[in-house]
Amino acid sequence: MSRVYFVTGTDTDVGKTVATCQLLRAFADQGLRAAAMKPVASGCVLRDGALWHGDVAAHAQAANVAAPSALTNPYRFLPAISPHLAAREAGVGIDLDHLVACARQLGEMSDVLLVEGAGGWYAPLGEDSAMADLAMALGAPVLLVVGMRLGCLNHARLSAEAIARSGLPLAGWLANRIDPAMASYADNLATLECVLGTPPLAEIAHSSAAERGSLPASAVITLRP
Numbered sequence: 461m462s463r464v465y466f467v468t469g470t471d472t473d474v475g476k477t478v479a480t481c482q483l484l485r486a487f488a489d490q491g492l493r494a495a496a497m498k499p500v501a502s503g504c505v506l507r508d509g510a511l512w513h514g515d516v517a518a519h520a521q522a523a524n525v526a527a528p529s530a531l532t533n534p535y536r537f538l539p540a541i542s543p544h545l546a547a548r549e550a551g552v553g554i555d556l557d558h559l560v561a562c563a564r565q566l567g568e569m570s571d572v573l574l575v576e577g578a579g580g581w582y583a584p585l586g587e588d589s590a591m592a593d594l595a596m597a598l599g600a601p602v603l604l605v606v607g608m609r610l611g612c613l614n615h616a617r618l619s620a621e622a623i624a625r626s627g628l629p630l631a632g633w634l635a636n637r638i639d640p641a642m643a644s645y646a647d648n649l650a651t652l653e654c655v656l657g658t659p660p661l662a663e664i665a666h667s668s669a670a671e672r673g674s675l676p677a678s679a680v681i682t683l684r685p
C-alpha cells in the first residue's frame with residue numbers, strides 16, 4: 461500500500477507540477493513505484509476529441525507506474541477557472557468519496573502516491589468543498605510548494621497555518637524559483653525557514669527543463685514510505 465502525500469502550493473502556477481514531477485523521479489530513483497494523481501484539472505484543451513491537461517501528461521512522463529486516466533485524473537474541464545466553477549458550468553458534481561476511492565486504487569499499485577491539488581490549499585474543489593477537504597479525506601501528509609517570488613512569505617505562512625488547522629502534518633516544503641530575479645532570495649529563504657520551522661526539502665532552480673528534472677535522493681529520504 462502506498463504512502464500518500466498531498467501536494468499543495470502557495471498559489472496556482474507556483475510549480476506544484478514541476479515539484480511533483482521532480483519528487484516522482486526522486487522516489488523512482490530509489491526503486492519505489494511512484495504514482496501521481498491530479499484529482500481535478502481545469503484549463504484542459506481538446507486533443508483528438510478528448511480533454512488533455514499538461515499536469516496529467518507531465519505526471520505520466522515522470523511516474524514509473526502506468527495507471528488509467530480515469531484514476532489519475534477523474535475530473536477534467538475546459539475553462540481555466542476554479543474547479544468548482546468549471547464543474548458547475550459542466551453540470552458535474554465533484555464527488556469527494558469517488559476521488560478518495562480513485563486514490564486508494566492508485567495506492568494499491570504504488571509505494572508512493574502524490575496527489576496534486578489545483579491552485580492553493582483553500583482553492584474550491586466542489587460547491588461545498590476545497591482542496592483541503594480532499595487532503596483531510598485522504599489523511600495525507602502535505603507537501604507545500606512555495607513559489608519564490610515577492611509575496612510568498614505571506615502566502616507561505618497563511619498556507620502553513622491553514623494546513624496546521626486541518627490537523628494534517630506538513631511533511632515538508634519546497635522552494636521553487638519561479639522568479640529567478642527575486643530580490644534578497646537568500647534572506648527570503650531564511651525567513652521561510654523560520655516561518656515554516658524547517659529548511660526546505662529542496663530548492664528547485666529556475667530552468668526551462670524544470671518539469672523534466674529530478675530532485676536528489678537527499679530531498680526525499682525523510683519522505684520514504
Ligand SMILES: Nc1ncnc2c1ncn2[C@@H]1O[C@H](COP(=O)(O)OP(=O)(O)OP(=O)(O)O)[C@@H](O)[C@H]1O
Nearest residue numbers: 472473474475476477478578579637665666667670
Ligand atoms: N523552477 C522553474 N523554472 C522554470 N519554470 C518553472 C519553474 N517552476 C514552474 N515553472 C513554470 O511555471 C508555470 C507554472 O508551473 P506549474 O504548472 O508547475 O504550476 P502549478 O502550481 O502546478 O499550477 P496549477 O495550479 O495550474 O496546477 C509552468 O509554465 C512551469 O513550466
Ligand SMILES: C[C@H](N)[C@H](N)CCCCCC(=O)O
Nearest residue numbers: 472503540541542578579583
Ligand atoms: C486554471 C488554473 N491553472 C488551476 N488549474 C486552477 C486554479 C484555481 C484557483 C482558485 C482560486 O483560488 O482562485
Ligand SMILES: [Mg+2]
Nearest residue numbers: 476477515576
Ligand atoms: Mg499543476
